[in-house]
Amino acid sequence: MNSLTLKAPAKVNYRLDVLRRRPDGYHDLRMIMQRIDLCDEITITVADAPGIRVSCGREGIPDGPGNIAWRAADALLEAAGKTAGLDIAITKNIPVAAGLGGGSSDGATVLMGVNELLGLGFSDERLMEIGVKLGADVPFFIFKKTALAEGIGEVLTPLDGVPAVWLAVVNPNVHVSTAWVYQNLQLTSGKGEAKIPRFFENVSDLCSVLANDLETVTIPRHPVIGEIKGELLKRGAQGALMSGSGPTVFGLFDDERGARSAVDAMRKRGWFAAAVRTL
Ligand SMILES: C[C@@](CO)(OP(=O)(O)O)[C@H](O)COP(=O)(O)OP(=O)(O)OC[C@H]1O[C@@H](n2ccc(N)nc2=O)[C@H](O)[C@@H]1O
Numbered sequence: 001m002n003s004l005t006l007k008a009p010a011k012v013n014y015r016l017d018v019l020r021r022r023p024d025g026y027h028d029l030r031m032i033m034q035r036i037d038l039c040d041e042i043t044i045t046v047a048d049a050p051g052i053r054v055s056c057g058r059e060g061i062p063d064g065p066g067n068i069a070w071r072a073a074d075a076l077l078e079a080a081g082k083t084a085g086l087d088i089a090i091t092k093n094i095p096v097a098a099g100l101g102g103g104s105s106d107g108a109t110v111l112m113g114v115n116e117l118l119g120l121g122f123s124d125e126r127l128m129e130i131g132v133k134l135g136a137d138v139p140f141f142i143f144k145k146t147a148l149a150e151g152i153g154e155v156l157t158p159l160d161g162v163p164a165v166w167l168a169v170v171n172p173n174v175h176v177s178t179a180w181v182y183q184n185l186q187l188t189s190g191k192g193e194a195k196i197p198r199f200f201e202n203v204s205d206l207c208s209v210l211a212n213d214l215e216t217v218t219i220p221r222h223p224v225i226g227e228i229k230g231e232l233l234k235r236g237a238q239g240a241l242m243s244g245s246g247p248t249v250f251g252l253f254d255d256e257r258g259a260r261s262a263v264d265a266m267r268k269r270g271w272f273a274a275a276v277r278t279l
């Protein structure tokens with residue numbers, strides 16, 4: 001086997017509490033993270049010519065060491081003490097700088113894919129240790145389960161009682177820098193005291209937990225996010241929330257039909273929209 005094609009799914013945050021700023025500049029968080037069936041596709045091929053080559057073909061995403069997929073392959077070869085030739089082709093379907101974790105998922109998928117392709121034998125735990133240095137969301141994509149994520153996102157506890165649901169995912173095509181959002185966050189004290197339930201019977205239970213502290217930074221900067229939330233609720237979503245640092249918004253629906261009909265209406269407004277199932 002000298003080639004592997006893998007899907008790299010996006011995520012949404014059903015919950016994102018920022019607990020405190022840390023001495024290293026990062027923030028301790030408490031999140032509920034869910035993978036969704038909106039995926040990039042990555043083909044990794046072992047090549048004769050040494051070196052790592054990434055092709056992405058999307059304006060604004062670097063092809064070289066600036067690409068998290070490149071850095072993932074490089075970090076893994078370094079940890080294994082090996083050199084190899086690797087061609088990595090990425091088809092981007094996940095909106096970029098969107099709060100959907102697309103770059104982190106590509107990085108996680110390359111770590112897992114190269115590990116398998118070259119038979120390096122690293123455990124998932126070791127891949128997560130390497131991955132967190134590439135991006136705070138990378139370990140979650142290696143974990144591959146709906147999770148309560150703490151620390152900067154790397155302390156993961158599986159959540160078994162989260163129902164699969166249909167989402168309408170809507171992106172107004174403005175780019176948001178995660179670092180900028182954290183820099184501009186006004187922390188409120190007393191965070192982290194409210195208990196988060198860990199079992200949800202249905203969509204409305206799940207909606208009762210929806211909250212994202214980063215909305216307080218991103219929505220005033222991009223009011224269209226608030227508008228999309230309102231539109232989704234008007235079109236039958238049981239709940240709607242911004243994902244991660246934004247600007248993507250997701251609405252939760254009882255069934256596929258509701259999600260698809262909302263997506264049709266959102267596309268008419270000129271926004272990127274997709275009806276997706278949770279994984
Ligand atoms: C907000 C979240 C929620 O899932 O996702 P996105 O909106 O990026 O998808 C994550 O916390 C984003 O994680 P990720 O996108 O991997 O962040 P990184 O590249 O590691 O960090 C970018 C910058 O954000 C800030 N940062 C990130 C994570 C964190 N817990 N505290 C921070 O303060 C740091 O300034 C860091 O330099």
Ligand SMILES: Nc1ncnc2c1ncn2[C@@H]1O[C@H](COP(=O)(O)OP(=O)(O)O)[C@@H](O)[C@H]1O
Pocket residue numbers: 060061062066067068069090095096097098099100101102103104106107176178244245246
């Ligand atoms: N493989 C990649 N896919 C997407 N973005 C990437 C990738 N590699 C590097 N980047 C850079 O990372 C930044 C954040 O991208 P992304 O992961 O899509 O955001 P978010 O974490 O908000 O979902 C972008 O500015 C982009 O240029």
